[in-house]
Amino acid sequence: MTLHLTLPPRVWLAALGVALVLALGWVATQSGPLAPIKVIVTRVNTGEVSPALFGIGTVEAQRAYLIGPTTAGRVKRVLVDVGDTVSAGQLLAEMEPVDLDARVASSLASAAGGRSAVAVAEAQARDARSRQALASTEARRYVALGQDGILGQSLVDVKVQEQKSAAAQLAAAEAALAGARGDLARLDADIRAAQQQRGNLRFIAPIDGIVTTRSAESGSTVIAGQPVLELVDPLSLWIAVRLDQGRSAGLRVGLPTAITRRFDPKTPLPGKVVRVEPTSDSVTEERLAKVTFDSLPEGLSTGEMVEVTLHLPAIANAVIVPNASLRHRGSQAGVWLHADGQLRFIPVKMGAEGLDGKVQILEGLKPGDTVVVYSERALEEGSRIKVVPSLPGAAK
């Protein structure tokens, strides 16, 4: 009777005790530092690695024109505004001419005076010529009469001297005429110079383009070389791309690229590398390249930031692992090989890496090997592991 009554609590207690011991054992071995490290493994296989480079670029104009005066002055008027499309030869703006118009008028007046001087000199030359003709006729006549003994030698000598004097006067008059003509040519050149200077104050569009900056208004003073307007050739827009030096292997002219604009990441635009700059940025440790669009998109603006992906030729039949499986021990890169329930660190030599995280393994692994790709904790030689299909918290 007593036995019958005491048995159930004893069994009950024993069961409770066993459960407690089991739970304690489970707790001690499955959690905390003694627990095996849960890992996910993957098989090494062969496939295609599509290496690619990724960089950030800014849209720039290959040809941009800064238009400003060559001497300091004041802006008279600006005829175009930012965003205007202009055609080559169009008047864009004008500087205040100050005294240049007066100088042109003065040159014109001087030239008119010069022309009068030429006319005077011409008339004087004609007069000298007729005097010289008369003198030489008279001299000839007197010389003949002198030879016949009709006239005295002294009279003949006077006429001969008059003839020589007239010839000299003619030469002087002709020289004066040439001088006057030279003066006139100089004055004409002065006119052209003044007119050209005047013309230099008018800003003419050198190309068909778009006005991007208007940095001075009428009345403002600008110095020589300071731009009043800026034009770009909209057909010359390209992208200045910066690529991390450490990840720029294979960068060369002609690579096809995908250009992503910020507002539309879903539709990359095709383009290609047209120039790899011979100098790199030593401060930011980046290589520089220029990329053009295959066809210019609508509404492209300079200074716009774009993401550029450069596609290198794919490598077929490569031994590949996910880059998450690569670990470092000191300076040695390698993977944890999982074979016969044991872990072994295998140093590997890596080749190309795709943006999708696939890494080509050149040495160290063969297809069919099993490597650890994810683990809960850092692994060590001899770590107890447990292969699981997925790790907690890592929801796909």
Place this chain on the structure above:
Amino acid sequence: MISLAGRDILHSSSKFVLTGMGLGLLIGVTFTMAGVYRGMVDDAKVLLNNSGADLWAVQKDTLGPYAESSSIPDDLYRGILGMPGVAQAANVTYLTMQIRNGATDVRAMVVGVVTGELGEPDYLIAGRRMTRGHYEAVADVSTRFVLGDRIRIRRHEYTVVGLTRRMVSSGGDPMVFIPLKDAQEAQFLKDNDAIVSERARTAANPALNRPGVPGLLNAIEASQTSNRNVNAVLVRVAEGRSPEAVAQAIRRWKHVQAFTREQMEDILIAKLIATAAKQIGMFLVILTIVSAAIVAFIIYTMTLGKIREIAVLKLIGTHDRTIASMILQQALGLGVIGFAVGKIAATVWGPAFPKYVLLLPADALRGFAIVMVVCALASMLAIRAALKVDPATAIGG
């Protein structure tokens, strides 16, 4: 020979088990508190381990980059890399901030790392490592981000491409790794409104906006928005070299402060988390004392509850030793149940804590010893009361 203790336990088994479980929950709380303290210290240590560095080169006269802010030029690492005994050196930045993910935000430490260099997380639990030099992130799983999330750090959106685990700052904030250049920008780049008003301020300064020098203003504005600083350089020492010797060379020739791992651990544990750890430690001590007192009172009152039965035992001539061993066995039994329940409870609810709770086996053993000692001491008190009882109370009432 019959076991008096076993008989007595069987007699009131449910009461005994429930008392043990109650005691166990209390012990569980104490274990958890110890786990919180250990977790705090461990957070500081994993921060150092995860970086993979032997040395930290930081701004002179600072205890950076974790305990104080430190800022050094980002080209300094080249000089360090050229020093004898240095195998690897990499720039790193740290910035604790709120990261937006949709409508919610998460407190996290943004770490700027050079991909493939020191400072990158060694292991992942999902996804892949960063392959682009910009706008990708690897996050600790406790941020609750999932692969493919677009998170916002300052002005840029980053795609979460990989998840890792136990990558936390010394304060327990989960880490989010992003490429160094983005992190440099994020650390110092202001919001757009601030940039625009800063430009206006610069333009209003006649010394910087001079009519005779076109382009000066643009150059100044460009220099204002670029950042060429990092918080620290992580250094790995070549095999066979003494970190302290390399640290001394860096201190002497590069005019920066360099800390070895031991020094860094000392800074983090003795300085950075000292007050918080002491706070928890103080609480742990009080909790241990209170738990011990409660265990003692429970055993004492349990014995007092049986005082009439003990008097009967004495009346029928039971040895004092038998009675004492009964009480001691019961007390130790309670202790064992309490310890087991406590350990299980702490393990079960530990992971639910927002910060890491580290339950060390050594702590459990230590706890077991303390529980046993406390139970034994408490039973002394009860035994004294039991032995003093007058057998006459059994019939006197």
